[in-house]
Each structure stands twice: as C-alpha cells, then as structure tokens.
Amino acid sequence: MDLENQKRVLDLSEKYGKENIAVILGTSEAESAGLTAETVTAGDPTYAGPLAGVSLGLRVYHMFELKDQVDANVYDEQCGMMEMVLDVDAINNEVKSIRDQYCQFKD
C-alpha cells in the first residue's frame, strides 16, 4: 500500500475513531487484496510505511463483498465488468481471512 495513503488512513483513524471507519478495496488480485487488508488491520507487513507496527484493526472489505449491500444497478454499471474477469472468490476469501484474524470489530 502506497506510503502516503498509509499516512492518510492513520490520520483519518485518529480523527474519526477506528470504530467509525470502513476501508473498501478495489484490488484486482487476492494477494494485493490480502496485503492491503493486512496493512489496515495488523499493520504494514513490509515495515516500510507509517502503519508499520500499528495495528489499527479497521473494518476492511473488498468491493465485491459488498455487492448485496449497495444499489444493484449502480454496482452492475460500476463493477459488473471487473466482476466477470477477476477471481472474485479468491479475493473475497483472502480479505475475509485477514478480517477474521485482525479486525477489532466483529459486527
């Protein structure tokens, strides 16, 4: 995850409170989804950015996991194409696995 974006996530978590934040990812592969999810929950696994050693435990989801939560027409328009070409199950399973391990909020 981009180092500047790590700083923004850290600052916004402090500003609004971790319990009020949700991070939504649009990553194209399970591996990058997992690394980004880990960064905003357990901390930066590469130890390169501001979130190194900082376990925010934020709620984190991939956009694909939220398909049933958002307006169906808007979802199809904005995400339908990528849903057809990306490995949705692998991405969703990876993000859920990280969330189950490191998210501080179980709701």
Next chain:
Amino acid sequence: MLKDKKVIIIGDRDGIPAPAIEECVKTVGAEVVFAATECFV
C-alpha cells in the same frame, strides 16, 4: 454494515478504481472521507 460509516476507498487501476467504488458506496448512506486509486503492479 456501511451505513453512517466514514469510508476510506483504496481503488486499483487494474481492478475497481476509486470513483467506481465511490458511486456504489454513496447508495448506502456512507460518507467517503478519502478515496485513492493505486497501481499495484
């Protein structure tokens, strides 16, 4: 799940970019406080 939450969007140029996620999130009453599209390659 998202209602009344402050949402941070990390989009992907090769996946779903931030503006597309933002359009979806706005339909459930969440507030987008930061949105960026990264390139993970």
